[in-house]
Amino acid sequence: xxxxxxxxxxxxVAAGAGGAVVSAPLVLGAVGFTSVGIAAGSYAASMxxxxxxxxxxxxxxxxxxxxxxxxGMAGLPAAATAAVAGAGGTVGGLLTLLI
Numbered sequence: 502x503x504x505x506x507x508x509x510x511x512x513x514v515a516a517g518a519g520g521a522v523v524s525a526p527l528v529l530g531a532v533g534f535t536s537v538g539i540a541a542g543s544y545a546a547s548m549x550x551x552x553x554x555x556x557x558x559x560x561x562x563x564x565x566x567x568x569x570x571x572x573g574m575a576g577l578p579a580a581a582t583a584a585v586a587g588a589g590g591t592v593g594g595l596l597t598l599l600i
Contacts, residue, residue, distance in 0.1 A: 513594060515590070517589040517592050517596070518593065519586075520593075521588060521589025521592075522577075522582055522586050525577060525582075532544040534569050534572065539573075548565070552565070
């Protein structure tokens with residue numbers, strides 16, 4: 502039984518990591534951070550509006566909206582891909598504790 506649980510954990514971690522990396526661009530696009538800019542009327546547009554109001558009319562470089570838009574337009578950089586994979590793998594591993 503111990504060997505089976507270890508294998509299940511490895512599978513869950515790999516699936517979580519892979520699933521997170523694959524779904525990240527899809528989720529960014531779904532909330533409005535697209536390859537051609539922020540989609541009008543989207544959640545991303547609401548975030549941009551709130552950030553602009555909070556910053557006196559402009560969106561701060563390096564802020565959450567700017568980083569998410571850059572990822573939506575150009576894809577995730579290697580460091581962000583690694584972080585997303587790590588988070589997804591962690592979630593997958595933690596889910597095996599519930600099984």
